[in-house]
Amino acid sequence: MANNNVLPDDLIVEILLRLPVKCLKRFSCVCKAWYAVTRDPVFMAKHLDQTDSSDDGNASTLICHTREYSFSMLSNETLDHVPTRISMFSGLHYRFPIVYGPCNGILCPYSRKGLTLWNPATREIKSLPRTTFRHSKFWECAHTFMAFGRDSKTHDYKVVRFLTLPIRKAELYTLSSDSWRQMDLDVPAYIDRTNIINSSMKGRLITGWDLIMRMVTL
Amino acid sequence: MAFTKKVTLKSSDGELFIIDRAVALQSRTIQYVLEDTNPVDAIIPVPAVDARTLSKVLEYCKKHLIDLNTDFEDYSKWDKDFVDAEVWMLYDLIMAADYLHIPPLIDLICDKIASMFKGQTPDKIREIFNIDNDFSKEEEEDFKKKSGWAFK
Numbered sequence: 001m002a003n004n005n006v007l008p009d010d011l012i013v014e015i016l017l018r019l020p021v022k023c024l025k026r027f028s029c030v031c032k033a034w035y036a037v038t039r040d041p042v043f044m045a046k047h048l049d050q051t052d053s054s055d056d057g058n059a060s061t062l063i064c065h066t067r068e069y070s071f072s073m074l075s076n077e078t079l080d081h082v083p084t085r086i087s088m089f090s091g092l093h094y095r096f097p098i099v100y101g102p103c104n105g106i107l108c109p110y111s112r113k114g115l116t117l118w119n120p121a122t123r124e125i126k127s128l129p130r131t132t133f134r135h136s137k138f139w140e141c142a143h144t145f146m147a148f149g150r151d152s153k154t155h156d157y158k159v160v161r162f163l164t165l166p167i168r169k170a171e172l173y174t175l176s177s178d179s180w181r182q183m184d185l186d187v188p189a190y191i192d193r194t195n196i197i198n199s200s201m202k203g204r205l206i207t208g209w210d211l212i213m214r215m216v217t218l
Numbered sequence: 219m220a221f222t223k224k225v226t227l228k229s230s231d232g233e234l235f236i237i238d239r240a241v242a243l244q245s246r247t248i249q250y251v252l253e254d255t256n257p258v259d260a261i262i263p264v265p266a267v268d269a270r271t272l273s274k275v276l277e278y279c280k281k282h283l284i285d286l287n288t289d290f291e292d293y294s295k296w297d298k299d300f301v302d303a304e305v306w307m308l309y310d311l312i313m314a315a316d317y318l319h320i321p322p323l324i325d326l327i328c329d330k331i332a333s334m335f336k337g338q339t340p341d342k343i344r345e346i347f348n349i350d351n352d353f354s355k356e357e358e359e360d361f362k363k364k365s366g367w368a369f370k
Contacts, residue, residue, distance in 0.1 A: 006348060022368050026365070026368040026369055029362075035353075
């Protein structure tokens with residue numbers, strides 16, 4: 001049997017689902033069929049589910065080295081250096097980068113130069129377009145509130161940005177449109193930065209993101 | 219008893235395996251055959267699986283018969299030893315498990331093959347699974363340039 005080992009497609013998918021992202025990236029050049037499998041949104045969603053639910057060490061920890069603004073990823077007991085474009089974190093207001101997320105393994109780092117969507121596992125980086133309003137003064141940064149997440153209905157990644165002072169404004173970025181638009185919303189005067197709001201309804205904790213999504217999808 | 223307690227399976231190379239019905243029922247393919255035809259003392263052919271592989275599969279089915287005396291720890295140790303085999307054997311086993319439709323065995327072998335894949339190069343994978351590289355040299359070079367980190 002040694003020379004006609006051809007596995008059926010469904011078994012190949014089952015095996016690939018069990019591999020960490022780094023292996024998938026490497027094996028996507030095995031042949032065009034495998035490449036197609038790894039780029040398939042259904043496969044990606046399943047892989048994410050599998051990684052989320054498994055407890056065999058597939059989880060990764062991202063380590064930030066603040067002195068040199070570099071990152072390492074600790075997964076499967078190996079430590080990988082994750083190179084980033086240094087410009088992504090230059091000109092930060094704080095020594096430590098402000099990073100929103102993670103949401104499905106995607107982070108949203110924020111610097112003076114703008115926002116970025118970053119998947120450290122696949123090394124994919126996407127700069128977001130310019131926001132519709134920008135800080136003119138340094139202190140305004142302290143009155144900006146942001147949230148990054150995925151709309152569970154449309155499966156679209158979204159970034160919501162509020163400015164509470166000197167004027168109240170809100171804007172929304174959607175990955176599907178790759179653009180920002182201003183929103184006609186009653187922006188609250190103060191938004192809890194802890195990102196968690198205790199809802200009185202049924203004593204359930206809802207996150208700031210849930211609340212914002214409810215406002216945004218209205 | 220309306221059902222026979224024993225079932226006879228016949229491998230592709232003609233060997234007969236007389237096993238308990240409960241063991242055979244772990245294969246959904248055989249379960250369907252038994253439900254549909256309920257063959258009494260009949261021989262069920264398994265044309266896709268040779269004797270060596272079939273005996274190995276049946277060994278797994280016997281072990282995994284619901285046994286309240288065996289705890290989970292025992293199974294995982296036994297399973298680990300069971301799939302500690304050469305690639306060609308795993309290949310034959312997974313094809314048999316797929317044909318006989320035994321989901322837990324498919325899962326077990328997929329886990330094992332995936333763990334064997336982890337440190338391999340694309341070249342090695344192509345060799346093991348007899349896959350033709352349909353990318354051009356340029357495409358492959360370009361790929362390595364863009365995703366070089368994944369090859370380290």
